[in-house]
Amino acid sequence: MAQEAMYEGHKGQLDTNDNDAVSRREYQAFMATAFGKLDADNDGSLSQAETPNILSANQFATTDANGDGRVSRDEFMNRVMKDFAAADKDGDGRLQ
Ligand SMILES: [Ca+2]
Numbered sequence: 001m002a003q004e005a006m007y008e009g010h011k012g013q014l015d016t017n018d019n020d021a022v023s024r025r026e027y028q029a030f031m032a033t034a035f036g037k038l039d040a041d042n043d044g045s046l047s048q049a050e051t052p053n054i055l056s057a058n059q060f061a062t063t064d065a066n067g068d069g070r071v072s073r074d075e076f077m078n079r080v081m082k083d084f085a086a087a088d089k090d091g092d093g094r095l096q
């Protein structure tokens with residue numbers, strides 16, 4: 001079963017110019033901001049304790065690509081941009 005993408009439930013916030021489509025740029029900006037908000041202790045990475053409602057243990061483990069128990073900004077952005085690519089089925093760089 002496919003994992004639920006992190007943007008589910010945030011589409012209204014993601015579409016910042018209100019054109020009923022989420023561009024890659026809108027998505028990326030939202031996720032970069034989200035990372036900053038989630039990183040409560042500002043150490044540049046996310047612990048599982050910082051993401052209790054965002055990532056399940058399983059999602060955390062798959063996002064933590066190097067398995068050090070922390071999700072770095074790069075690991076986070078890689079993961080969410082993969083979600084974007086998977087959701088963008090027609091490959092036009094926008095989610096409708
Ligand atoms: Ca838009």
Ligand SMILES: [Ca+2]
Nearest residue numbers: 039043045046
């Ligand atoms: Ca942190």
Ligand SMILES: [Ca+2]
Nearest residue numbers: 064066068070
């Ligand atoms: Ca890591």
